[in-house]
Amino acid sequence: MYKFPVLEIFGPTIQGEGMVVGRKTMFVRTAGCDYSCSWCDSAFTWDGSSKEDIKQLTADEILCRLKKDGGKSFDYVTISGGNPALFSHLDELINLLHSENVKVALETQGSRWQEWFLKIDDLTLSPKPPSSQMITNWKILDEIIGHLSSNNRLQYTSLKIVIFTNEDLTYAKKIHERFPHIPLYLQVGNEDLDEDNEERLMKKLLEKYKWLVNEVMVSSTLNSVHVLPQLHTLLWGNRRGV
Amino acid sequence: MYKFPVLEIFGPTIQGEGMVVGRKTMFVRTAGCDYSCSWCDSAFTWDGSSKEDIKQLTADEILCRLKKDGGKSFDYVTISGGNPALFSHLDELINLLHSENVKVALETQGSRWQEWFLKIDDLTLSPKPPSSQMITNWKILDEIIGHLSSNNRLQYTSLKIVIFTNEDLTYAKKIHERFPHIPLYLQVGNEDLDEDNEERLMKKLLEKYKWLVNEVMVSSTLNSVHVLPQLHTLLWGNRRGV
Ligand code: SF4
Ligand code: SF4
Numbered sequence: 001m002y003k004f005p006v007l008e009i010f011g012p013t014i015q016g017e018g019m020v021v022g023r024k025t026m027f028v029r030t031a032g033c034d035y036s037c038s039w040c041d042s043a044f045t046w047d048g049s050s051k052e053d054i055k056q057l058t059a060d061e062i063l064c065r066l067k068k069d070g071g072k073s074f075d076y077v078t079i080s081g082g083n084p085a086l087f088s089h090l091d092e093l094i095n096l097l098h099s100e101n102v103k104v105a106l107e108t109q110g111s112r113w114q115e116w117f118l119k120i121d122d123l124t125l126s127p128k129p130p131s132s133q134m135i136t137n138w139k140i141l142d143e144i145i146g147h148l149s150s151n152n153r154l155q156y157t158s159l160k161i162v163i164f165t166n167e168d169l170t171y172a173k174k175i176h177e178r179f180p181h182i183p184l185y186l187q188v189g190n191e192d193l194d195e196d197n198e199e200r201l202m203k204k205l206l207e208k209y210k211w212l213v214n215e216v217m218v219s220s221t222l223n224s225v226h227v228l229p230q231l232h233t234l235l236w237g238n239r240r241g242v
Numbered sequence: 243m244y245k246f247p248v249l250e251i252f253g254p255t256i257q258g259e260g261m262v263v264g265r266k267t268m269f270v271r272t273a274g275c276d277y278s279c280s281w282c283d284s285a286f287t288w289d290g291s292s293k294e295d296i297k298q299l300t301a302d303e304i305l306c307r308l309k310k311d312g313g314k315s316f317d318y319v320t321i322s323g324g325n326p327a328l329f330s331h332l333d334e335l336i337n338l339l340h341s342e343n344v345k346v347a348l349e350t351q352g353s354r355w356q357e358w359f360l361k362i363d364d365l366t367l368s369p370k371p372p373s374s375q376m377i378t379n380w381k382i383l384d385e386i387i388g389h390l391s392s393n394n395r396l397q398y399t400s401l402k403i404v405i406f407t408n409e410d411l412t413y414a415k416k417i418h419e420r421f422p423h424i425p426l427y428l429q430v431g432n433e434d435l436d437e438d439n440e441e442r443l444m445k446k447l448l449e450k451y452k453w454l455v456n457e458v459m460v461s462s463t464l465n466s467v468h469v470l471p472q473l474h475t476l477l478w479g480n481r482r483g484v
Binding site for chain 1: 253254255256262263264265266313314315316317318427441444445448451452455458459460461462464465466467468469470471473476477
């Protein structure tokens, strides 16, 4: 069995973002990312700051940890990162979870294709807009969406863009025009990753959310879209592992 | 053409609740309800207080009003009430919207069947828990879900329960055990319909949401569920028409 670098296993909690927002789920967070977004809220997965917390675990060991924490109170696991698409053998974990009747969601920025994307029950592709300082590789993104499409997986796929600026909104429009048939989720970015006053954070996030909603409402390019805040940040602020 | 009693047409805004939470949509709110829930947040649709605002409109007139407000910035309309399932000829409106490539969502408590339920793109059945003081007619609810199931419409259907009390949670578990294959959305009830201090309201709603999330997380009956707040109340408080 292969081993995967795991930084966190936690839950059950709710999915705070995107296509299954509010869904009861466990989380498995893998270490490592091929990006380094300026506003990354999981920089500890790749910047070395949590290196000593990384555990090399097999699929069996991950399932065992999930059951230890979640007992019988879960039927859904979200694999997050970092970028979990770095691991070509992750289907060992996906298959094992499916054999236990557990559904699997996964989020990746869309910089790598993996054959096991076809097995993910709810796949979120989250390309990064200009404010991240990352450059989208359109060829790879087109290929990923092409593979998903030709395997009839688009109904299990969504696009999510985190929005900080007006340039990010322009990028989101470009994405929507390029892939009009894939549900698009726009999410308010969190600019205050160090804010530990939860009330102040909550107010700022809702103000920012209001701005994004208003921008989208007047756009005739962005009709078939969802606009969402991060529910877990509204609930628990910038804390990790909730 | 038939006429329908309409109380409000507004948008574009976001859907604040349930299966398509965050979706950009226009709203059409019909007048009249066969229920009188103790905590109804749309009591003006049935308690006579907004009687003089009701307009009798044809489907054509409703579409015209939607276009006047929404321009080219919408492709989705949510029909809400009151109980829009009181109107047997509502398919005139649904067909007209579909002919304009507009999707249609509708919410009803599940006290009446209408043949046009089969045409709704996203149908929310929202039976009312004990705190509402209403009594669920299980025979009718079973029939509605039976019809939807035998017509292959369950993938377009969800159940939503507003939760105020522990008894409501018990009711939600009963619903989930009775209809395990229909996605279940649990929503925090708003106890402060008269609160006009938005910050105080926001804090209370998030506290209540935290309570509900925590209750659901430890339950092994409630696994395949979504737990959500009302996003529009977090954004705009108790204001109408947003
Ligand atoms: S892709 Fe995701 S995990 Fe990687 S740096 Fe960007 S935000 Fe962080
Ligand atoms: S069913 Fe809905 S509209 Fe009717 S009284 Fe209850 S909450 Fe109000």
